[in-house]
Amino acid sequence: MRPRRRHPSRVETDPGSRRQLTARGPILLWRDGTAGRREGLVCLVSACPNPACGCRDVWIDGLLIDYRAIAVSGGERRLRVSWPAGSAPPATRSWPLRATVDIDKRTVTPRGDGVRTDLVEWLSGELDEQLLALLRERFQLAKR
Numbered sequence: 052m053r054p055r056r057r058h059p060s061r062v063e064t065d066p067g068s069r070r071q072l073t074a075r076g077p078i079l080l081w082r083d084g085t086a087g088r089r090e091g092l093v094c095l096v097s098a099c100p101n102p103a104c105g106c107r108d109v110w111i112d113g114l115l116i117d118y119r120a121i122a123v124s125g126g127e128r129r130l131r132v133s134w135p136a137g138s139a140p141p142a143t144r145s146w147p148l149r150a151t152v153d154i155d156k157r158t159v160t161p162r163g164d165g166v167r168t169d170l171v172e173w174l175s176g177e178l179d180e181q182l183l184a185l186l187r188e189r190f191q192l193a194k195r
């Protein structure tokens with residue numbers, strides 16, 4: 052059996068942190084949510100999938116979790132959240148956050164319909180040099 056080219060990575064959640072910028076696998080952003088409970092934005096990162104395309108776009112697909120989530124894992128298109136028994140929220144069929152980040156122009160734009168603009172704004176607010184550097188690394192890895 053051929054090993055898969057990109058292995059899914061598991062990230063233990065750390066809701067008390069500001070964010071978890073992993074070299075591989077999902078990245079997590081954290082903030083105080085309703086009633087002072089921490090909520091997290093789990094983001095899958097992938098590059099524009101067209102190898103012939105000259106753009107510098109990174110795709111972010113994200114969904115919300117809260118402090119109870121134990122771990123998240125995933126590759127480029129799939130995401131799995133581990134919850135303690137009985138606390139898993141109902142599964143959602145679509146991504147509340149789908150955005151394109153231009154890693155040169157530093158723009159964040161919603162991708163498609165039904166995207167929550169507050170989550171796009173959250174991601175935009177986190178887009179500093181550190182996060183940009185990480186997205187550029189991911190882009191290079193994906194386009195290799």
Ligand SMILES: [Zn+2]
Pocket residue numbers: 099100101104105106107108
């Ligand atoms: Zn492209």
